[in-house]
Amino acid sequence: MNTEHTVADLLSFLDKSPTASWAVSAIASKLEKNGFRRLHEKDIWNLSINEKFYIVRSSSAVIAGIRGSQSCGEAGCRIVGAHTDSPGFRVKPEGQRSKDGMITLGVEVYGSPILATWFDRDLSMAGALVFREENLLKRRLFMLRKPVCRIASPAIHLERNLNKDGFKVNPEENTPLLLSTSGSGFQELFALACESAGLREGDVSGWSMEVWDPQPAVTGGIDDDFIFSGRLDNLSMCHAAVEAILRTEETPHTRLITLFNSEEVGSKTLNGANSSFLDSVIERLTGSREEYFRCLSKSIQVSADGAHGVHPNYPGKHDSECRPVLNGGPVIKINAGEKYSSSDISAAYFSLCANAADVNVQYFVSRNDMICGTTIGPVTSTRTGIKSVDVGNAMLSMHSIRETAGTFDQEDMIKAFVEHMMGTVSISD
Ligand SMILES: [Zn+2]
Known part of the structure; x- marks a missing residue:
């Protein structure tokens, strides 16, 4: 898909998604159109190889996946995580x-x-x-x-x-x-x-x-370099996760996207990242406790959420040298206080995924005199022991009613996600 097509699809998704539940509803209908079958947590699951499925919990969070050709215990999962809620x-x-x-x-x-x-x-x-x-x-x-x-x-x-x-x-x-x-x-x-x-x-x-705010999402700037919309944090990454899983092809491992609610208020709800949602889905995919733990140890998560791009009118808000720009490609987030889940090895992992897709990466690190935000990466990684990296696309005015992002970054992030989900590289224990 070309950038123009991808961005038009993102804009239409943003307009259909005034709330987390509406976002999940739009995602569910896209998944259905692409052959994903809805499973209910109350039912018994019998998933066959390469089967596409999704589960909605409490209307505002969704986990979707494609079963791999090998068992989850044997091959693990490649996960892209994001959140559906906005302030x-x-x-x-x-x-x-x-x-x-x-x-x-x-x-x-x-x-x-x-x-x-x-x-x-x-x-x-x-x-x-x-x-x-x-x-x-x-x-x-x-x-x-x-x-x-x-x-x-x-x-x-x-x-x-x-x-x-x-x-x-x-x-x-x-x-x-x-x-x-x-x-x-x-x-x-x-x-x-x-x-x-x-x-x-x-x-x-x-x-x-x-x-x-019902004002439609648009592209703007003289050359349409920007996206102007509400809820780019974090519906743009929900969109990228869905788009990426649709573009993947058969793999030995299982591919999952996990789109949680409640990130903006701490993730401790029945369908937030700190809930049992992901744990229970993985346990049921594996079938036994032993296989469940093998699967966790072999799985890798890319947690995707908005990143702070440098702002020409507020230049002092960033580190003097580490300055991620809009339309500069996916940003890997680093924090010594572990507010992000990225480590030396998981950051290298994501940069190699991006390289494989011919996509440039950038880095974000906070100034020491400013407090850093956090996201779902550390939460799920701490809960499950799944290796994780935090990434996002550079944006301005995060949490404004009308945020600003870069038009070209969306397609780049999707391409990097696809390489991750296809298992281009892996991480040792
Ligand atoms: Zn966010």
């Missing part, structure tokens, strides 16, 4: 207020968004509705595109030092969504959600609502 705002229960001629709706902050970037945008709502089918509770997703709400900034005339002191946000006082002046509030919003999900209001017994 933002969630509607509070009983959050409606009537104040100063307006109906507002309180929100909780999810993860660490750059709060100021959510002001003065045409915001909409997406999420899930819970309904009962006989004695079973189920979720159905809804997505609105109409700008039903806003977080508005104060006028500069009333906050004269706004630019000089920085846009300070009190996340409780300043973020309630403006819904109407007419009196319409949560009930009317709920009605729109039910209508879009095709459910009757009376049949809905629970809900979750997330604020999102």
Whole structure:
């Protein structure tokens, strides 16, 4: 696939994925179209050689795989991991207020968004509705595109030092969504959600609502060198993982992609990277405890998440020499404090995978006077003992409502993932 095609596919995926559950739904339909069969954790699995499968846990995380020609204990797994969630705002229960001629709706902050970037945008709502089918509770997703709400900034005339002191946000006082002046509030919003999900209001017994920006993802810059979109962290790596597994061919080892929820809030949920999801899938693929441990020891994970590219207007935020650029190829993340799972040998492993695909690699390392972020790599590696490397594509404005990435990096990352999944090189014990 050429870069243009790959990026068009990524943009369309971003637009279909306002929430983690929507992202998983879009991924599941792509997998189905490509011959992957859905397995349920409650069923007995009997997978044949080269069979394509996927498992969704709690609607917002997915593990997909292609069974290798040898047993998992014998050949291990090649894994690409990423996360499906992005920072933002969630509607509070009983959050409606009537104040100063307006109906507002309180929100909780999810993860660490750059709060100021959510002001003065045409915001909409997406999420899930819970309904009962006989004695079973189920979720159905809804997505609105109409700008039903806003977080508005104060006028500069009333906050004269706004630019000089920085846009300070009190996340409780300043973020309630403006819904109407007419009196319409949560009930009317709920009605729109039910209508879009095709459910009757009376049949809905629970809900979750997330604020999102429906402005479509685009390429931009004079030569379309940039991608502008929300949720590039980390839907771009989810997209790359899916695309890579679809491009692989038959191998002795099993190929897996693991797309977890809850990374932005610490991964400790039933379908986060610190859950039993990956462990249980691998154990069931291997069949016995002994084979399970053999498989873990032979497996290699590439954990992929956004990387901080150097910013010409904020040049002092990076190490003076180690400066990953947009459109410079995949970034290998290094941290002496082990906030990333990369080691000497796993970093070398990924750079050889990239070399094999004729793709350039770059490195990221934090300044010692700045705190480094973390991701799912160390979490899964610690849980399972699987060797791991942390990588990502360089981006600007991570956690902004509208992030910036490099157009050419997406295809490069996919190519490097394919070499990893095909088992071009390996790592000794
Ligand atoms: Zn991330």
